[in-house]
Amino acid sequence: MYAFEIDRPNTLADAVKALGAEEAQALGGGQTLIPALKQRLASPARLVALSGVAEIKGICTGDDGALCIGGGTTHADVAAGAGAYPALAALAANIGDPAVRNRGTIGGSLANNDPSACYPAAVLGSGATVVTTNRQIAADDFFEGMFTTTLEDGEIITEVRFPVPEAASYQKFEQPASRFALVGVFVARFADGVRVAVTGASEEGVFRWSEAEAALSKDFAPAALEGLSLSGDGMISDLHGSGDYRAHLVAVMTRRAVAAAG
Amino acid sequence: MPEVSMTVNGKPAKGQIEGRTLLVDFLRDTLGLTGTHVGCDTSQCGACVVHVDGRAVKACTMFAAEAEGAEIRTIEGMAEPDGTLHPIQAAFREHHGLQCGFCTPGMVMSAAALLAENPTPTEAEVRDYLEGNICRCTGYHNIVKAILAASGQDVSRIAAE
Ligand SMILES: Cc1cc2nc3c(=O)[nH]c(=O)nc-3n(C[C@H](O)[C@H](O)[C@H](O)COP(=O)(O)OP(=O)(O)OC[C@H]3O[C@@H](n4cnc5c(N)ncnc54)[C@H](O)[C@@H]3O)c2cc1C
Numbered sequence: 001m002y003a004f005e006i007d008r009p010n011t012l013a014d015a016v017k018a019l020g021a022e023e024a025q026a027l028g029g030g031q032t033l034i035p036a037l038k039q040r041l042a043s044p045a046r047l048v049a050l051s052g053v054a055e056i057k058g059i060c061t062g063d064d065g066a067l068c069i070g071g072g073t074t075h076a077d078v079a080a081g082a083g084a085y086p087a088l089a090a091l092a093a094n095i096g097d098p099a100v101r102n103r104g105t106i107g108g109s110l111a112n113n114d115p116s117a118c119y120p121a122a123v124l125g126s127g128a129t130v131v132t133t134n135r136q137i138a139a140d141d142f143f144e145g146m147f148t149t150t151l152e153d154g155e156i157i158t159e160v161r162f163p164v165p166e167a168a169s170y171q172k173f174e175q176p177a178s179r180f181a182l183v184g185v186f187v188a189r190f191a192d193g194v195r196v197a198v199t200g201a202s203e204e205g206v207f208r209w210s211e212a213e214a215a216l217s218k219d220f221a222p223a224a225l226e227g228l229s230l231s232g233d234g235m236i237s238d239l240h241g242s243g244d245y246r247a248h249l250v251a252v253m254t255r256r257a258v259a260a261a262g
Numbered sequence: 263m264p265e266v267s268m269t270v271n272g273k274p275a276k277g278q279i280e281g282r283t284l285l286v287d288f289l290r291d292t293l294g295l296t297g298t299h300v301g302c303d304t305s306q307c308g309a310c311v312v313h314v315d316g317r318a319v320k321a322c323t324m325f326a327a328e329a330e331g332a333e334i335r336t337i338e339g340m341a342e343p344d345g346t347l348h349p350i351q352a353a354f355r356e357h358h359g360l361q362c363g364f365c366t367p368g369m370v371m372s373a374a375a376l377l378a379e380n381p382t383p384t385e386a387e388v389r390d391y392l393e394g395n396i397c398r399c400t401g402y403h404n405i406v407k408a409i410l411a412a413s414g415q416d417v418s419r420i421a422a423e
């Protein structure tokens with residue numbers, strides 16, 4: 001690791017101020033950033049740890065019934081506290097391993113937008129809203145491709161607002177060495193339609209499978225997906241699986257998610 | 263250099279750190295508590311697991327600065343002061359839950375966190391909880407058996423495979 005200073009502010013206002021410094025970067029749970037720093041893939045002059053900022057931690061229900069999760073809330077706390085949205089709690093309970101879940105945060109996961117991460121599928125599949133220190137961003141506008149989002153320098157994710165669907169499920173085909181998703185599919189049925197978000201597959205990062213959404217909005221059953229398939233072009237191809245294999249898995253995991261959501 | 267202070271195994275501890283000082287390096291190099299091991303550079307092996315305010319954390323993936331004011335428990339804090347092993351440690355010895363022992367500190371700390379949350383886990387729950395603890399030697403079977411035994415469950419029918 002290159003040398004840097006660490007700030008540990010206790011308020012969001014102080015965190016924003018600290019992030020205004022030259023080459024400053026936010027530190028969430030560090031479960032992605034610290035391994036990256038060890039490999040010298042990042043060289044911030046200053047890290048601003050968000051772990052002391054209580055106002056961006058915790059879970060509550062908004063006036064509109066949405067489940068609001070603070071950007072600094074750990075995966076373990078979402079697993080334990082998001083009972084109002086069981087598919088989301090189950091997703092959080094299956095990220096990495098217990099020690100990763102005790103530190104890693106939803107804000108860090110979304111800001112990082114790893115193409116194989118779990119939370120981006122939940123956020124896009126639920127049509128959630130990402131709230132930052134500057135603005136509110138609809139899920140459809142937030143993710144901009146592998147490891148890229150619309151976040152600007154110094155912008156902190158303070159909250160994520162999830163509309164709670166009538167039925168939902170996240171099915172993850174685990175890549176056992178990394179514990180990330182080889183392919184993961186989040187399916188959510190709302191009164192006005194179905195959303196299907198896919199992670200782990202595309203070179204562009206998380207995406208919505210619109211043909212499956214249309215078919216499932218008419219008939220929310222695994223059989224409705226018969227005959228639908230995705231092309232392996234543009235899918236991630238690596239030693240764990242070819243693009244064609246991933247494309248095939250997306251259809252399998254979507255069927256499983258629909259069956260599990262019921 | 264900034265200073266950090268925390269409670270480690272019930273005793274106050276403090277020392278000088280850099281921003282980039284990892285908790286595991288503070289424990290090992292500054293405090294001389296070398297029971298906590300480092301087995302990887304990628305946050306995947308779990309040899310470094312300690313408890314931070316009661317929760318299992320990879321000490322290689324947390325900065326010492328963030329442990330300011332925290333209660334830390336390491337493998338050195340498990341046995342009684344007179345050397346009597348903690349029941350989980352005793353069960354690892356009894357059931358051959360270790361060979362080279364490199365992964366054992368992390369395994370024991372993860373097991374302790376599991377049993378604090380879930381005092382009588384099933385075999386599947388133990389295996390699931392140990393997902394982030396890698397062992398190159400044992401094949402896990404006797405580790406799982408030791409943890410089930412430490413939870414007070416009868417393991418006489420679990421055969422050594
Ligand atoms: C062994 C292992 C297994 C894992 N398995 C999975 C898995 O199965 N599924 C999965 O989805 N993830 C997995 N992860 C990643 C884990 O979920 C991370 O916690 C997460 O990706 C990053 O969150 P963090 O809070 O640790 O962020 P950090 O590592 O601290 O930061 C990541 C990035 O986000 C930025 N950032 C952090 N917080 C904020 C914020 N509030 N606002 C704006 N920017 C912010 C940082 O500046 C940095 O660029 C795994 C990690 C490990 C080590």
Ligand code: FES
Nearest residue numbers: 301302307308322
């Ligand atoms: S040393 Fe491998 S996870 Fe910490």
Ligand code: FES
Nearest residue numbers: 361363397398399
């Ligand atoms: S006993 Fe050798 S690594 Fe587990």
